[in-house]
Amino acid sequence: MPRIIAVANRKGGVGKTTTTVNVATAMAAAGKKVLVIDLDPQGNATTSMGIDKKGRMASSYEVLLGERNISEAIVWTEIPNFSIVPSSADLAGAEVELVDQPHREFALKQAIEKGAVNYDYILIDCPPSLSLVTINALVAANAVIVPLQCEFLALEGITDLIRNINIIKKKFNPGLELQGVVLTMYDKRNNLSQMVEDDVRSFFGKKVYQTVIPRNVRISEAPSHGKPVLLYDFKCSGSQAYISLTGEVLKREKEL
Amino acid sequence: MPRIIAVANRKGGVGKTTTTVNVATAMAAAGKKVLVIDLDPQGNATTSMGIDKKGRMASSYEVLLGERNISEAIVWTEIPNFSIVPSSADLAGAEVELVDQPHREFALKQAIEKGAVNYDYILIDCPPSLSLVTINALVAANAVIVPLQCEFLALEGITDLIRNINIIKKKFNPGLELQGVVLTMYDKRNNLSQMVEDDVRSFFGKKVYQTVIPRNVRISEAPSHGKPVLLYDFKCSGSQAYISLTGEVLKREKEL
Numbered sequence: 001m002p003r004i005i006a007v008a009n010r011k012g013g014v015g016k017t018t019t020t021v022n023v024a025t026a027m028a029a030a031g032k033k034v035l036v037i038d039l040d041p042q043g044n045a046t047t048s049m050g051i052d053k054k055g056r057m058a059s060s061y062e063v064l065l066g067e068r069n070i071s072e073a074i075v076w077t078e079i080p081n082f083s084i085v086p087s088s089a090d091l092a093g094a095e096v097e098l099v100d101q102p103h104r105e106f107a108l109k110q111a112i113e114k115g116a117v118n119y120d121y122i123l124i125d126c127p128p129s130l131s132l133v134t135i136n137a138l139v140a141a142n143a144v145i146v147p148l149q150c151e152f153l154a155l156e157g158i159t160d161l162i163r164n165i166n167i168i169k170k171k172f173n174p175g176l177e178l179q180g181v182v183l184t185m186y187d188k189r190n191n192l193s194q195m196v197e198d199d200v201r202s203f204f205g206k207k208v209y210q211t212v213i214p215r216n217v218r219i220s221e222a223p224s225h226g227k228p229v230l231l232y233d234f235k236c237s238g239s240q241a242y243i244s245l246t247g248e249v250l251k252r253e254k255e256l
Numbered sequence: 257m258p259r260i261i262a263v264a265n266r267k268g269g270v271g272k273t274t275t276t277v278n279v280a281t282a283m284a285a286a287g288k289k290v291l292v293i294d295l296d297p298q299g300n301a302t303t304s305m306g307i308d309k310k311g312r313m314a315s316s317y318e319v320l321l322g323e324r325n326i327s328e329a330i331v332w333t334e335i336p337n338f339s340i341v342p343s344s345a346d347l348a349g350a351e352v353e354l355v356d357q358p359h360r361e362f363a364l365k366q367a368i369e370k371g372a373v374n375y376d377y378i379l380i381d382c383p384p385s386l387s388l389v390t391i392n393a394l395v396a397a398n399a400v401i402v403p404l405q406c407e408f409l410a411l412e413g414i415t416d417l418i419r420n421i422n423i424i425k426k427k428f429n430p431g432l433e434l435q436g437v438v439l440t441m442y443d444k445r446n447n448l449s450q451m452v453e454d455d456v457r458s459f460f461g462k463k464v465y466q467t468v469i470p471r472n473v474r475i476s477e478a479p480s481h482g483k484p485v486l487l488y489d490f491k492c493s494g495s496q497a498y499i500s501l502t503g504e505v506l507k508r509e510k511e512l
């Protein structure tokens with residue numbers, strides 16, 4: 001069975017998609033067989049990999065509702081060892097449709113077990129909410145990576161998120177672990193970033209990765225070229241940080 | 257009846273809360289009686305105004321579910337003419353609880369009509385989703401302001417959002433208008449911002465406000481002081497931009 005990692009945070013725009021896509025790319029480059037599941041109706045992970053969302057027979061929506069086997073939705077990317085289950089706009093309706101289903105929290109876990117077992121890692125990009133869609137990702141996952149933007153408002157929701165992860169662990173998924181918290185969009189020009197880093201490290205201790213992702217315009221340019229920043233500009237500070245982060249993620253995987 | 261403006265965009269971290277809080281503050285300073293409704297379970301608007309979320313008898317959650325009259329949830333802020341309905345973490349559960357209610361899309365509209373009619377303006381801060389909670393805001397609203405971050409990924413979801421606004425207009429709220437699109441976090445140091453601005457103005461034309469909100473660290477520092485940036489640092493570029501934006505918003509209100 002693959003190791004399944006959810007990348008989650010209810011706060012919006014903190015780097016969930018960017019982290020999912022670039023950690024997956026670095027893992028694939030390290031020879032791991034990786035599948036990304038795009039669970040966000042916006043489909044930013046799908047677009048970031050240059051995959052078209054329209055005209056697909058199956059997306060993460062049909063997989064979540066059990067209408068299609070996950071193997072029918074999997075698409076190759078231009079990167080060896082890296083496949084993706086694209087999202088679709090229909091996913092916005094999944095919440096209301098899942099509510100009345102028995103075992104609604106286990107829909108994704110069951111779908112993965114039925115048809116996506118030949119991977120080393122599965123990374124799940126979550127939408128900015130704690131809805132049933134995100135709950136499905138947390139129930140299916142072995143570990144969670146939480147991107148945390150170096151902003152005051154981003155700090156606010158983090159204890160709520162950790163509490164919810166623990167509720168899911170107790171009720172549905174005893175094996176779920178917080179693998180780590182990664183600081184993103186760190187801007188060395190302003191004191192706020194340093195303040196947030198100090199706060200987060202004193203609160204979460206070793207759970208915080210040593211690697212901090214800097215604010216780097218090459219990262220935000222990359223999606224318009226349909227490529228992860230690791231392919232768009234390998235030498236930039238953003239790419240180097242994601243390579244270093246992936247090293248830490250893989251090291252923690254061995255220790256867990 | 258007050259004019260009701262929803263501030264919405266499914267994309268996360270684009271400046272919805274920052275726009276809500278600062279436009280409301282500038283309106284209050286211009287002598288308008290303003291109520292902000294925080295519909296985001298994260299409660300960033302509530303915190304940005306220095307209001308404590310815990311220990312409240314009533315929040316936007318109880319109001320939405322019809323358990324409390326909105327007048328019981330309204331709290332004064334330190335700014336004259338500016339009141340707020342705080343959010344609470346319980347709001348995360350509102351989606352599932354609203355699903356089976358008759359007229360579930362009209363819950364907020366009915367709550368406002370029952371107890372919040374003595375305002376000039378009501379601004380609603382929406383969460384980063386198109387869930388029933390956001391739909392309630394769009395059904396109750398006369399107009400929508402869409403903050404659009406100057407990033408490629410933020411462009412991607414905008415046509416989806418406009419399509420959804422038109423669906424709500426047709427099915428539930430014929431009076432709903434897109435008041436305008438405001439470009440946020442514009443960074444003159446990188447070309448991406450200029451590219452996004454050119455794209456957005458050619459696509460949306462006059463709907464885009466002339467005022468562009470610059471990326472400005474004073475804006476992200478203000479919430480840690482429990483104040484809108486207009487009070488935290490009146491002279492900074494962020495505050496001046498929000499004052500100018502509010503002028504445009506009020507001018508468009510007269511013309512609608």
Ligand SMILES: Nc1ncnc2c1ncn2[C@@H]1O[C@H](COP(=O)(O)OP(=O)(O)OP(=O)(O)O)[C@@H](O)[C@H]1O
Pocket residue numbers: 011012013014015016017018019040044126127128184185186213214215216217219220221223238266267268269384407408409410
């Ligand atoms: N380190 C960085 N430096 C500069 N820009 C970044 C960085 N990380 C992400 N971005 C940009 O910031 C925006 C938000 O990032 P991203 O979309 O990955 O966040 P998210 O948490 O997935 O958002 P959402 O909550 O909408 O799903 C994107 O436009 C992205 O390109």
Ligand SMILES: Nc1ncnc2c1ncn2[C@@H]1O[C@H](COP(=O)(O)OP(=O)(O)OP(=O)(O)O)[C@@H](O)[C@H]1O
Pocket residue numbers: 010011012013128151152153154267268269270271272273274275296300382383384440441442469470471472473475476477479494
């Ligand atoms: N013009 C700006 N310049 C610098 N920082 C900004 C600006 N506007 C907002 N911010 C900061 O960026 C972050 C995101 O803004 P905000 O929380 O207002 O967005 P949002 O769309 O409400 O997010 P969410 O989708 O999570 O509700 C916050 O930390 C905020 O302080």
Ligand SMILES: [Mg+2]
Pocket residue numbers: 016017018040044125126127
């Ligand atoms: Mg995302």
Ligand SMILES: [Mg+2]
Pocket residue numbers: 272273274296300301381382383
């Ligand atoms: Mg917000």
